[in-house]
Amino acid sequence: MPELIAKPALGAAPVTHAGTTLAEADLPQMTAIAPWPGQAEAVGRALGLQFPLPNAVTEAGGTRLVWAGRDLAFLIGGVAPEGLAAAVTDQSDGWVALTLSGARAVEVLARLVPLDLRAAQRGQTFRTALNHLPLILIVEGEGDFTLLTFRSMARTAWHEVEEAMVKVAARAL
Amino acid sequence: MRLTCPLCGPRDRREFYYYGAAEYLNRPAPDAAPEAWDDHLHNRDNPAGLVQDLWYHEQGCCSWLKVTRNTVTHEIVTVEPVAGGAA
Numbered sequence: 001m002p003e004l005i006a007k008p009a010l011g012a013a014p015v016t017h018a019g020t021t022l023a024e025a026d027l028p029q030m031t032a033i034a035p036w037p038g039q040a041e042a043v044g045r046a047l048g049l050q051f052p053l054p055n056a057v058t059e060a061g062g063t064r065l066v067w068a069g070r071d072l073a074f075l076i077g078g079v080a081p082e083g084l085a086a087a088v089t090d091q092s093d094g095w096v097a098l099t100l101s102g103a104r105a106v107e108v109l110a111r112l113v114p115l116d117l118r119a120a121q122r123g124q125t126f127r128t129a130l131n132h133l134p135l136i137l138i139v140e141g142e143g144d145f146t147l148l149t150f151r152s153m154a155r156t157a158w159h160e161v162e163e164a165m166v167k168v169a170a171r172a173l
Numbered sequence: 174m175r176l177t178c179p180l181c182g183p184r185d186r187r188e189f190y191y192y193g194a195a196e197y198l199n200r201p202a203p204d205a206a207p208e209a210w211d212d213h214l215h216n217r218d219n220p221a222g223l224v225q226d227l228w229y230h231e232q233g234c235c236s237w238l239k240v241t242r243n244t245v246t247h248e249i250v251t252v253e254p255v256a257g258g259a260a
Contacts, residue, residue, distance in 0.1 A: 054180040054181060054182075054234065055181060055182065069233075069234045069235045070180060070234045070235055070236050070256070072235075114184070114185035114187055114188060115184075115185075126181075127181065127232075127233050127234055128184070128188060128232055128233060129187065129188055129232035134232060135232075
């Protein structure tokens, strides 16, 4: 086996505008779990987590199950056991994770994401769009978000978010 | 315009892709008369009022949805999943 060197999608230093910081996060192992029909509950049990309802994240320790579509969740920070009653695919190298946190994070996202995030709470996730890019938005806490998008679009995503941050910073509070 | 996805909740129109009339769900039998296929593929009423069409939640849960809406008032009456027992 050749020694492969894992490289970040961007390798960019964090940027801060308007007291809000955009950074590239390390993406741990990420696995798509699509339970066979009627098996969602059993799959959740096998993973030690409840299979999430739409727009929800279930977590235990450092492992999370993030709802990602109809009959689909992403297992982040854990390893899927063999023999799961689900279609299991490793997605780790196809995605990039960005974090956006700070007082005006909601205002920044309001320019890009067609959702009202003012009351967003930890435990929520949204499969939506970042401008035209597919986005899985995970709410980490008040004014604290993780943005998952396709790694091939990482620079575009970074550019879009930073641009929105600059525009928000240019406006009076 | 917003559609209330049965899974994701109320979402903006730009998350969805419009496919066409819900008539596409009623596929004729393979040996049906050519007229039936002609109706299925091409012939559409254009009523002022209630229409049903198919939308795909492409920037969301990837469900196909059957939307009943009113072309006069722009009211969205119902949004139903095409797949039975969606979860």
